[in-house]
Amino acid sequence: TGHKVDNVIMRRAQAYAYFFSAGDAKSALEQARGRQVLGKEVEVRMNLNPKQALREDPKVASRDSHCLWMRDLPEGMTERDVEHFFEGFRVDTVVLDQDIAFVHFFSKEDASRALAEKGGGEIGGRAANIRVDPCPRCTHSLDIQGLPRRARESDIRNHFDKYQVDKVMINEDWRAGAVSAYLYFGSVGEARQALRQEGGCGVRMMGTRVDISMNLNPRIPRGGRGEKRGRDRRDNGGGWRDDRRRRRW
Secondary structure, three states: OOOOEEEEEEEOOEEEEEEOOHHHHHHHHHHHOOOEEOOEEOOOOOOOOHHHHHHHOHHHHOOOOOEEEEEOOOOOOOHHHHHHHOOOOOEEEEEEEOOEEEEEEOOHHHHHHHHHHHOOOEEOOEEOEEEEOOOOOOOOEEEEEEEOOOOOHHHHHHHOOOOOEEEEEEEEEOOOOEEEEEEEEOOHHHHHHHHHHHOEEEEEEOOEEEEEEEOOOOOOOOOOOOOOOOOOHHHOOEEEEOOOOOOOO
């Protein structure tokens, strides 16, 4: 309780809980240690492979996605080779992991059309094994945890001034005194580049140490950009800072 849970997947005597941010997951893990569920003591630990359960869940696997997942690629395949295979489609970026490629498109429609037209084709003399990836490992958003309370949108934009930042959403947990932010970029490729150059644990920003990671659940709350400070009494001490209207998820 008290944390923003996005999804829960049950697996017999196990459960996978997915949160809106890594910070929420870490906080929930600390509070859950030693607690009981239905009168029984349970073991709670960090899920180090969060994608597997999601891909196996029928409800999640049926979702539309802007990302395709290619398996069993020929040895020596490069990102450029995969991009060439999808020539004519609006490919944002390609992420290679040994013989697997995650192909991100600029829209779900592009991904759907590419799957329909290229599925069953050949790449490098081998049949292309292509499927929808309902939970991409890369997104167009970054998650910043541990910001000082004085942090404003302009401060964050100045830190990432070399990149195309479309939107900044700042979240304050007034009870814990914690401030985090989500950055939304124009493309997955832009977010990956920013993460390579600026991301990591203990990154120096605004005179303090912050953690910058990929935001794996980049839902964009409706509203403006987070410049105003303020407290919405309805959100029990936390809420999105917004220059027009504060909203909750």
